[in-house]
Amino acid sequence: xxxxxxxxxxxxxxxxxxxxxxxxxxxxxxxxxxxxxxxxxxxxxxxxxxxxxxxxxxxxxxxxxxxxxxxxxxxxxxxxxxxxxxxxxxxxxxxxxxxxxxxxxxxxxxxxxxxxxxxxxxxxxxxxxxxxxxxxxxxxxxxxxxxxxxxxxxxxxxxxxxxxxxxxxxxxxxxxxxxxxxxxxxxxxxxxxxxxxxxxxxxxxxxxxxxxxxxxx
Numbered sequence: 001x002x003x004x005x006x007x008x009x010x011x012x013x014x015x016x017x018x019x020x021x022x023x024x025x026x027x028x029x030x031x032x033x034x035x036x037x038x039x040x041x042x043x044x045x046x047x048x049x050x051x052x053x054x055x056x057x058x059x060x061x062x063x064x065x066x067x068x069x070x071x072x073x074x075x076x077x078x079x080x081x082x083x084x085x086x087x088x089x090x091x092x093x094x095x096x097x098x099x100x101x102x103x104x105x106x107x108x109x110x111x112x113x114x115x116x117x118x119x120x121x122x123x124x125x126x127x128x129x130x131x132x133x134x135x136x137x138x139x140x141x142x143x144x145x146x147x148x149x150x151x152x153x154x155x156x157x158x159x160x161x162x163x164x165x166x167x168x169x170x171x172x173x174x175x176x177x178x179x180x181x182x183x184x185x186x187x188x189x190x191x192x193x194x195x196x197x198x199x200x201x202x203x204x205x206x207x208x209x210x211x212x213x214x215x216x217x
Contacts, residue, residue, distance in 0.1 A: 001204060005029045007067040007103070009054065009094055010074035012039040015109055015160070015192055019071060020047075022169075022196035026204070033063060054090045057097055064101035069203060070094065073109040075136060087139035092146065099152055107203060110159045112188075113137025114144055115214060116179045123162065123180075144212060156208045158199055160190070161216035167191030173198050173215040181216035190216045 006023055010016040011032035020042065023030050029046045040049055052063050054074060064070060072094050076086040091108070098106050113124030114137065123129060124137040144157050162180050173194050174181050180188035190198075198215040202208060 001027075003027055003029060004068045004203060005031075005066065006203065007031045007033060007064050007070045009033045009052075009070065009072045010109075012036055013073055013075065014166075015164075015195065016073035018192040018196035019073060019109075019199055022193070022200050023203075026200055028200075031063065031067065054093050054097075057093060057100075060093065060097040061100045064097055064103050067101075067103050069105035069107060070098050070103050071107045071109070071199065071203065078136065084135040084139045087136055088143055091140070091143045095147065095150065095153065095155075104154055105203075105206070106153050106155045107199065108143075108147065108155065108157045109199070110144060110157050110212070111137040111140040112160050112162045112164070112180070112214075114141035114212075115159060115162070115188075148210075150210075154206075154209050156202055156206070156210070157212040158195075158202065159212060159214040160195055161188040161214060163187060163189035164192055164195060165189070167193060169193035169197065171197055173217060176214045176216070178212065178214075181214060183217050188216050 006028050008030055011020050012034040020032055024044050031048050031050055032040055033050050033052045050063055052059055054060055080086050115123050117123045124134055147155055168191055182188050
């Protein structure tokens, strides 16, 4: 298997931390980018920490140069003022910097709010979806629409299931497209550890070029 040089944006978040550990376990070389790289406690010869502001386009572009792919698990912080605008703007900035840096692949971790839970109804738009939770999934849903118009990058958008939590790494998952995958208990769920497995397996063996997919048990 080819050793990949991966730029991981949002490396200290819930999903980013799991991706970082899984990638290192698979022998890849990681540039872990975060506003707070001091939160990364893992020490590894193949891990390099970098504090980069995604809104500093020159610094971000420089940081991306030379990588095989970028995995973006970035968000500006759930308590950020104007979260919708900040998340959308930052996601676009990462995409643009990837193109300028000539990194050929971009994997974006989306939000389950963009999954269709009914005919023409995305979860984020469902009446029961809490209004206070909507800015982030709405931004990532709208960013997916922009990404689908991207003419240059080889992108993939990975959507977590409706329920994502810390748990056990089994290495097992099922793949879907635009709607939640439910198990025999009518739950759409996966551990963050197995989500990271799915993400790294897509990084290593691309199956969803310029597509969105979701995973669950």
